[in-house]
């Protein structure tokens with residue numbers, strides 16, 4: 001996994017050699033002149049989609065995470081497989097799980113019309129749709145930096161290797177995040193993304209079967225809808241008990257050992273660790289959660305963007321031009 005970000009050193013070098021492609025900066029006003037209606041258009045489609053199916057907001061947030069963690073936020077996970085190309089959609093963390101592609105298509109086609117041409121990248125669409133989803137569910141309206149361009153390729157193997165599995169322990173989660181230039185606080189606050197959305201039975205079955213740091217009533221209630229992975233693999237359960245509110249209940253649930261995923265509960269073990277402290281802080285301080293979540297999303301959104309002349313603006317998010 002490579003982990004290139006625009007470090008201070010890199011930025012200094014970039015300033016000296018008068019801006020290189022790789023270090024070009026994302027900016028909040030990238031589309032202000034080329035397509036002033038871009039952001040309101042994205043917001044409108046996301047609102048409609050969430051009205052039709054609330055879970056879609058969660059799905060769009062996760063789409064951005066799975067894009068950024070695999071070779072940077074470059075729209076690579078939107079590429080469809082072809083007879084000669086295997087992209088990221090069938091990789092383990094994504095197969096039968098990642099969703100929202102139709103909504104991205106709809107946004108793209110409205111933008112191509114509203115902007116009188118192909119000017120907004122798919123990677124930026126996903127970044128903005130994720131932010132809008134968070135905000136529509138009551139979370140922060142952090143400022144999304146823009147100007148990403150789209151990858152012309154994708155990596156099945158990197159999608160399998162670079163997205164942490166839910167069986168991860170704290171050390172594995174932390175080193176995965178550190179490999180992406182993110183720290184322990186980013187890990188805890190971004191895991192708060194699980195304040196919305198659901199997981200499938202097959203995913204949380206190992207936890208409700210084998211974990212001991214789980215509330216017993218919570219375990220019993222989950223076992224009813226998830227007796228075994230084969231029979232009911234597609235049954236889902238909310239990741240926290242208020243699944244369409246971007247609130248602090250995800251963290252409150254962890255304090256009660258009601259984390260749905262093994263990886264969630266790894267963040268709180270009541271052992272006085274640093275992650276315990278952060279979970280406790282966010283559990284009763286929505287303002288801190290929202291502010292820090294926004295800051296960490298911006299950090300995640302800055303992972304290895306393609307800028308300048310690199311990559312392309314895809315006409316159709318599902319295939320390269």
Ligand code: HEM
Nearest residue numbers: 058059062065097164165166190193197198199200203263
């Ligand atoms: C820390 C490591 C993480 C792990 C191990 C993890 C794992 C998972 C798993 C296994 C699912 C359920 C997938 C399924 O059953 O199909 C899920 C769902 C979800 N994840 Fe994560 N995740 C992590 C971090 C994040 C981050 C950083 C975000 C966003 C900021 C995020 C947002 C979501 C959302 C919103 C859903 C629900 C999606 C939906 O309902 O369609 N996750 N995650």
Ligand SMILES: *[C@@H]1O[C@H](CO)[C@@H](O)[C@H](O)[C@H]1NC(C)=O
Nearest residue numbers: 205206207208209210211229
């Ligand atoms: C529970 O743990 C046992 C022993 O490690 C393992 O064989 C089994 O597959 C686990 N169950 C689930 C559902 O993961």
Ligand SMILES: *[C@@H]1O[C@H](CO)[C@@H](O)[C@H](O)[C@H]1NC(C)=O
Nearest residue numbers: 096097229230231232233234
């Ligand atoms: C689960 O859903 C996926 C697609 O949504 C489908 O391909 C698969 O067959 C389903 N599995 C079961 C056990 O129903």
